[in-house]
Amino acid sequence: MDAKLKTKIKEFVLSEVNEPVAAATPDPFWQSLKNTGTELWLDTGDIDEANKNWTSEMTALTTNNTLINKEIQKGIYDKLIGQAKAIVKDLPIREQIMEIAFIVNARHGLRLAKTFGGFVSVELHTNTAHNMEATVDYGLRYFELCPEQFIVKVPYTASGMLAARKLRDLGVKINFTLEFSARQNVLVASITKPNYLNVFLGRLGAYLKDNGLGDGSGAGEKAVLETQRWVTKLTSKNKVPTKLIAASLRSASQLEDLAGVDVFTMPTQVAAAGKASLKGSFSSRLDADYPVHLNSPEDEPLISKLWHVSEEELALALDLGANLPLDGNELIQRVHDAGFRDLFPYLSDEDLEDIASEGKIPVHERWASRIKSGELAVDTLLNLAGLASFTKDQAQLDARIERLIS
Template sequence: MRIFIDSANVEEIKELNSMGFLEGVTTNPSLVAKEKRDYKEVLQEICSIVNGPISAEVLALEYEGMITEAKELAAIHPNIVIKIPLTESGLKAIHTLHQEGIKTNATLIFSANQALLAARAGAAYVSPFLGRVDDIGNDGLILLEDIMDVFDQYLLETEVIAASIRHPMHVVQAARIGSHIATIPYK
C-alpha cells in the first residue's frame, strides 16, 4: 500500500518526503487556509517536493465552476489530480474531465455505490472517508472492504485511497483489506 500525506504544511511534507516512503499528497482549500498561504502557490511548492500525485480540491459546487477550477488547477503541474466531491454535479464533472484527460479523485465517498459510480464515470481515484463513516455510527473499514471487493470483482482500474484516517489501526486494516493508498494526516 502506498502512503500519501493529507496536509498543506510544506514543512511536514518535506520532512516525510525525506524519509523515502511518501508517494503523494492530498490537500484541500481548508488545509491551505490554515497555513495562511495562497492555494496555487502552495500546490506549486508541494509539486516541487513530491514526485507523485497531488490531489487538489475544487471549491465550486456546480458543474461549470468545477470544470473551470479543475482546468486552472490541472494547469499548475502534470502531477495535479483534481479532487471532486461526489455529488450529481461532481459525477458529471468527473466524466467530462476524464474525457479531457484530466485525472480526478472522487472525494467524500460514503458508500460502495458512490465509489462504483465514480469509477465508471472515469475517476482515477476514489477516497472513502473511513473516520467520518465511523463518526456516523457505521464501520469505515467495512465500507473500504466492500469497495475493494466490488473493484476487484470487476477489475476496475480506479485506485482506492483510504482517507479520513483517525488512528494507526485504520492504516494497518486498510493495508490488510488491500487499499491501494492510505492518505494520513501528519499528526
C-alpha cells in the same frame, strides 16, 4: 473570463516557485506497507509537517479546503494576495476573490509538488460543487499548471460526477472525494471513472460512536474493504483502472487493518504514530471482514447501506455510466425514478443549514425518522456534512482574501 486574463493568471502562479527539494530517504517500515500494494500519501498542506514524515516510499500529498485554509490563515500568502489583486482588479469582487483563492491554492500546490516531487491533489473552490461548467473550467486550469503532478479533487455531487467525467475524457487526473459508502462509489466508478475515489472511513466510526449507535469499531474498515472489492471488479478492464483511497484515517492500527487497500491518505499524526507504535510487519488484509458492533439490531439495515450494494443499485450505476445524463438534475431524477431518493435527497435550505450547524458528524436523532423512511441515508448525510464543513473553511479563506484586497 477572457483567455488573455487566464494566461496572465497562469503565468503569475507559475512564477517564483523555487522551493528546495526535500530529502527522501528509504524507510523499511513504509516499504513493508508499500509491499502489500498500498500507495502512501500524506494528508497535509503543511510543508514542515510533511518534511518530518516524508520518505522515498511516499508518492503524493493531498490537500483540501480545510487544510489550505490553515495555511492561508498563517499569513504566508498575504503578500501574494496583494500582488494577485493587481491582476484581477477589473473583475467583480466575488470573481476577484474566487480567482485569488485559485491562485493561492495553485501556488501552494506547486510548492508541494516542487518540494516533494510527487503527486499533489488540489481541491476546487466549494462554489463550483454544483456547477458543471465551473468545475470543468477550473479543473482544466489546475491541471494545465502542472499536468505531470496535479490531481484535481472533485466533490461527490450529481453535477460533480458528470463534470469529473468530462475532465477525465480530457485527460485530467481526478481524485473524486467525499464518499462514505460502497454504493456511492459504485456510482462514481461507473459514471466518472476517476483515477481515484474515496471512503472517509474515520467519520463512519465516529458517526456510530458519537450518536450512541455502537462502539464505532469496524464500520469504516468494512466499508473500505467492500468498496475495494467493488471498485476493483468494476474498473479492472478500464484503460485506467480506478484506485480506492482509504481516507480520514484516525488511528495507527488502521495502517495494519487495511494494508493492501490501493491508497492511504495519512494525516501526519497518524503516520508518526504508526511509525512509533507498530512493528512494521505488514501483510494484506483485503480478505478481512471486520464485525460492526451496533447497540440495536433495528439499525442494521440502515447502517449496512455503508457497505452493501444491491443488485438494483448496481444496475442503476451501470445504466447511468453507459447512458450519461446531460446534467445533474437529470442524474438526480433518474436516481429517484429508480427508487433511490436517499442517494440524492431533495432538502430544504433549512435542512441544509441544520446539517451545516452540526459539523462533520451529524446528529442522528434529528434525522433518524427520515433515514428510516428512506428519504435520507447515513452516507448521504455525511457527504452533505463534509461539503458544508469544507464550505465553511472556504468562506474563512475567502474572508481573509476580501479583507486584504478591500
